[in-house]
Amino acid sequence: MSDAGDDRSPALTEYAELHGCSCKVGQAELDSLLTDVGLSEAQEELQFGVGEDASARVIADGLSVVSTIDFFTPIIDDPYEFGRIAACNAASDAFATGAGDDLTFLVVLGLPQELTDAATDVLCGIVDAVDDMEGVVAGGHTIMNPWPIAGGSVIATTPSEHVLQTSDASPSDRLYLTKPLGTQPAMGALRVRDGEFGETIAETTARPVQDIADEALAWMTTPNRDAMLAAREYATAATDITGFGLLGQARVLAENAGVGVELTHLPIIDGTLELSQLFGYGLEDGESAETSGGLLLAVPDRQTDAFESSLSDANVFYRHVGRVTTDSGATIVDPTIERVHG
Template sequence: MIFCKSGGCSAKLGPKVLSKVLSKLPKFEDENLLVGFDSSDDASVYKLTDDIAMIQTLDFFPPMVNEPYIFGQIAATNAVSDIYAMGGTVKTAQNIVCFPENEDLNILGQIMAGGASKIMEAGGILSGGHSVNDESIKYGLAVTGIVNPQKIYQNNTIELNDDLILTKPLGVGIIMAANSVGEASDEAMQKAIKSMTTLNKKTAEIMTDYDVHACTDVTGFGFICHLLEMVAKDYSVDVYAKNLPIIKEALTYADNFLITSAGQRNRNFAGEKVSFADEISFAMQEVLFDPQTSGGLLISVNSKDSKSLVEEMQKAEIDARIVGKVTNLNKYKINVM
């Protein structure tokens, strides 16, 4: 079995390690801190006025593609996604750069230009940043957005009988892993790059008109572990494997054991909290644990609204699908069928 290490969100610490560290940090009491790190949400939210709250997030990682400009675009698209997952609007961003001084600085310029292009597309302003001389290249951004305090989407506020909607295809991490050993096709790479450089902006704009109860973006912890954060120990979820949007080549590569070590960490963390029907293949399981870079939004919405929401998103060329249902038949469990 080949365990491929890649850049992007595959470089994240595993959820088990991270949760252990975060559990030891002091809890900060402030009535204006509406969302902190205790719920493992996508970003923090701090109330400024009755009508305005500030969303803060940051994300950075090593390259997962060879083209510097595209890497910068992916990193920025990924960083601003947390703002959209919270229901907010992007306002400002600052670069985070690790780069070797003896390397060609034109490469750094291309990376940052790619990032700036996506911040502009998001409607934000690039306002500064910080750089460190490092042997390995890493890039990302700290992003600030705003949201009405009454209209925040959190990741753990799903409700019974909600439908789950996913808005981008899974499998990006596996394709990057295959590419790192020269096994990914050009077609698969182009599909993955298109997904990773597509902002979740339009998705976020559309869903504001519907009865959305919870939202998160699917990144380094994969579909399953991000869904576990949404369940929050109160519900179970049925996942419809046949409905999932997937880059088809990822299933082929997973069958050939071109998978990531981060995906295995996600699988180990989920443990007995997830069950698979007998017909769910090994490759499908790996796609569900696969760490995504700049993935789609996973939305928990009133079942009365789900069909209309999906139809509107699909008209906007968003590959949205109803992929599951919230139940409470056995609490804190994901059932993939």
């Protein structure tokens, strides 16, 4: 917390012990919770629901509505950027299911009483991000809360034939990722670079921490809508990479589809590997939490050329990162580490 008499603006991240998607409940705990309350089975009223990134329901002939909710603690101190990241992250769950039309966003916002002046900037960030996604903010709910939180409920529609879910991945599908990894170490370094470990941070990577963080921010505030629109005619399954990390999200896909996932290529933001090794985040093992990460898409081998052309035409970043197999679980096999710069 800021000392009395300190005239600097309160830092949002100082009010939370966990930041961004790293505040999510772990996979094992979440699975146990859902089982305990009877929500681990398919619901016949839905195309899919619990266990996927969002729920989907047919509302008319050939039309599905997708709904989801996502919010988290700040990963950055700037209130406006916190709002932008939170909106992109929440909408990403809908985009991961192939939905992006008629996007309606209901804001979830909670702030400590001493940070209520930041509400306007957080909300402006959310509104601007939703506008960039051709959606509309229709309302929401704001509370006082010891830890700052922001995000929202998202509703969107899509032709039922374009609905994507993790359970439809098939052996021989290729796997693609639409953003590089490394947001957790990038932003972690930014938070402590001026503290007692600042010198250690600066010596860990050859790149300035601010440059690394700026690139991470640019990726986190890039909506996955363009990637979804370019990919949904070709992909068989999708999920977005968030708090469980690349390997954790790949495990979800593997379990839901009854397949194996083999990851062989890790695109990372240049400079974040060394920072991850310093902090022990496990980026090189696919374990580092991502906030507002890219889409992990399964694409049939025969469709990959058209798929890649579609993403290139839409100016969407992508990398071939692995394949779906007949095994079970998800593994990283002798991965190629690609440093992505700019």
